[in-house]
Amino acid sequence: RKALTCLFLIALLIFVIAFLLGYVTLRETCGSCLEMSHDFESGMVDDPYESVMQTTGRVLYWAELKEMLQKYLSMEEIESTIKRISRKPHPPGSQVMETLALEVRDKFSQFKLDHTWTDSHYVTLQFPDRTNPNRLQFVDRQGQPQENILLEDPDIFCPYSANGSVTGGLVYANYGRKQDFETLRKQGVKTEANLVIVRVGEISFAEKVSNAETFGAAGVLIYPDPADIPQDPRGLGLPGNTALYGHVHFASGDPFTPGFPSFNHTQFPAIQSSGLPKIPAHPISANAATKLLSQLNGPKAPERWNGRLPYLGYRLGANFSNPNVQVKLDVYNKMAPTMIHNVFGSIDGQQEPDQYVIIGAQRDSLGPGAAQSGVGTAILLELAHVFSNMVQNATGFEPRRSILFISWDAGEFGSVGATEWLEGYMTMLHLKAIAYFSLDKAVLGDDRFYAQTSPLLVALIEKIIQQVDNPKGSSQSIYDFVKILNSRWEEEIDLSPPCEGPSFLPLTLARERERALIRFCFFSQDARMYPFLNTQLDTYENLNEILHGRLQDVAKTIAMVVGQMVIRLTHDHLLPLDYSRYSEVLLQYIARLNKYASQLKARGLTLQWIYSARGDYHRAAEKLKTAISNSDEKDDALIRIYYYSFIHAEFCFLSQYVSATEYPFRHILHGHGDHTLHALLDYLALLDTDPARFDEVFFRRQLALLTWTLQGSANALSGDVWNIDNNF
Incomplete structure (x- = not known):
């Protein structure tokens, strides 16, 4: 009897050990990029290098993908391209610019991208x-x-x-x-x-x-x-x-x-x-x-x-x-019809080819443009080459979504090439473009990391810069270096893009889309700007000298950051985006609005409805976040439904109550005009500075349209009409 008992216990022990080993093995090789996506919802695992990514072939670990990116990146090629591009000014319409456009297209073809094409048309530019x-x-x-x-x-x-x-x-x-x-x-x-x-x-x-x-x-x-x-x-x-x-x-x-x-x-x-x-x-x-x-x-x-x-x-x-x-x-000055050339290359996604992650860079410059356009164009070409090699060289890397590489023309005149292309394909891009990365002016220094981005990408940026070395070679990650300068690292992230500049602006302001501009600049208070930007002195020699010969290193760091983010967005099953971040941004506006609550109450006015709309957005975002975390990661149809909720919610941040021709920047957070939250705050400031100029009728209309714009975004996140509990 004792022998039978011992045999039973031994068998039970073997079963438990086998079960645990099987569980651990399956957990380590679950093959889902969703695992990494969950890291952004509940905090990344302690060792991100152990997270895995799955292709239709063999399992790829995150560390392997980073190693591939590092292996194929060529600092020498980046530097050579910058030198070549910035030899002389290359404004839109010039022979130099046409030659450069052909060179970029030829490079895309040599890289054997799945598709390569040029979009050429006339625009009206002004010259002396x-x-x-x-x-x-x-x-x-x-x-x-x-x-x-x-x-x-x-x-x-x-x-x-x-x-x-x-x-x-x-x-x-x-x-x-x-x-x-x-x-x-x-x-x-x-x-x-x-x-x-x-x-x-x-x-x-x-x-x-x-x-x-x-x-x-x-x-x-x-x-x-x-x-x-x-x-x-x-x-x-x-x-x-x-x-x-x-x-x-x-x-x-x-x-x-x-x-x-x-x-x-x-x-x-x-x-x-x-x-x-x-x-x-x-x-x-x-x-x-x-x-x-x-x-x-x-x-x-x-x-x-x-x-x-x-x-x-x-x-x-x-x-x-x-x-x-x-x-x-x-x-x-005189206006002149000018032919411009946007150059495109793409790598097809394997599971969701109709979803695009876009990388773009301005190619033109009124001066030599080493920092203005040379660095961005060089990194764009190198990333196209790297991702092409990763796909073609039997590495096992197969992007789930498509990657689009774009070299823009006429950026010096206000993102003309990018805007005209967007306006031509706006309805399609609204449904297909996931994220846009701008490489414009990517290197203006070497000791301050700077990003202009959507709130949705902040968590992704934070995790990526924890894994990329600072270009000064200090054996620190970018994140560690930023934390030394500012313990609240998010303050180095600009969530309010300026009205001009990078080519992501039209994609952001004409219709909301996740976007990021990643840049290094100078931290010194005595040298806050790269001095030669937008001048005839923006040459390779000046840029490299002001970086003490480290232009290669800084450009490669930018390429690593953007490259890793593109891998995450094209390879993860679930997109690593945090839609609850907008709730925090809106809460900051609400706090500023609340300062005027007592003065408005004295006039018989209230901000209650905009408070309610923000609350609805917050609850909808949290509910959707919970639903995603509890869903089947392999249910493509369900994931697709979630994705369309996201893009409709983003679109609703564009005011539907103003004309696109009269108000080109319609975004209520990042735009310009009376339809924005910033304009509402400016108008409320009249209660302190000049109460006689405060028009209650104008304010009521401004508040009502803003509130319903925000409520529309909350409704889009909530899903179907039967899931929305609103009293009109």
Whole structure:
């Protein structure tokens, strides 16, 4: 009997051990990218290298995929491409640019991508008129010229400036932000019918000019102040006689086809973008700014407005020390129909080929453009080569979703190529594009990681930068280095993209989509900007020297970060996106709105409905998150339903109550106009600053439309109408 008992216990022990071994083995090789997706919902496993990824062939571990990416990346090829592209300026429509477009397409073909094609069409761009150059002068009260102010480089201009001749006094308006103009108004300094001079930085050229026009200015001069951009004639600083170019169209795309594509043979209606300025604008150098500002009279500028121009006490104007003197600006740029070429390559997904993860980079530059477009184009080509090798060389890597590589044209003029393509295929891309990664201006320094992104990608970025080494070779991950600089690493992530710049803007603002721009720049407070961006000095030699010869290393780091994120988004069964993040962003807005609750209550108004809409969004996001975590990871039909809930919820963040032609930036969080949450906050501020201007009827309408836009997104996340419990 004892022997039977022992045999039974031994058999039971063997069964338990076999069961545990089988469980562990299956758990380690479950073959599901969903396992990694769950890591983003409940925290990544302690050792992410043990997570696995499954193809239709053998099991691939996450560590293997990272090793493949590292193996195929060529730093030398990236550097060689940057050198080649940035030898000379390559503006849209030039022979140099056409040759470069052919080179990119040939490269895509050599990489044996599944599809390669070019999208070519005419757009309206603006260039200087060499027969009638722009001028800046001191004139007397009768308009007679007194002295020319040198505009050193005739090729430096503000694309899409209004043409014309304007004369008046000069007002110093700091960065040209709305609050700067409000400060001038409070101090009694008149901007109406005068020119304003503003510093580069804080906001885009386009927003500076738009604000100046709103406050009645006759024209705008934009200069680089040494306080913002290093200007050291003995070292790697911007020379005092160098101006920066930048477009002033307060939107994106061809301004003469707003909201619809510039496809060939389209019969365009007589319409132009509301973002085109009606006043002339021109960039000037620090030397020219010193000449102007040194002769200004009027009140002293606020101390925080003082820059570092030499031998200068900053005054506001509008008069000069000689009361008989005014300033005159003549702008004579000309519009020209220009053929542009967007170049595409793609790798087909194996299970969901109709879902795209897109990587894009601007290819054109008005200057040599090493940082402007050279680095991004080089990384784009190298990532296309790497992913092609991973697919073709029997590594076992088979992306579930398609990868699209795009080289954009006419980015210098406000993402014209990207916007026109988007407008041509908007309805299709709304359903198919998952995420967009911009490589524009990817390397501007080497010691500060910076990302502009959707809230949905923050968790993914956090996990990836924990696994990529910092380019300074300090044996730290990027994440560890960022945490040293700022314990709250999320503060290094910008969730509010500017109104101009990277080519992800049109994809974000015309219809919401996950997007990210990954960049390294300088952390030093004495050198906050790469000094040669948007100048004729943006060369490979200057960029590499300012990086102390580490351009290869930094560019490779960017490629590793973007490459790993693309692997996760194309290979995981479930997309590693956290839709509850938007709830946190909305809560921050609600907290700011709540400061005005008592003042609104005194007027018989309430914010209750927008609070309720945010609450509905939060509950819907959490409910969907729970449903996904409890669902069968192999149920493709169910996963597809969840995905369509996501994209409809995103689309609903675009205001449906404003025209795309009048308001190109319709996103209620990242757009511009009365339909945005930011505009609502600005209007509520009148309760403190100027209560008499507060219009209750306008506010009620603004609040109602915003509330229903937000409620629409919450409803989209909730799913079918019978799952929505709302009282209209």
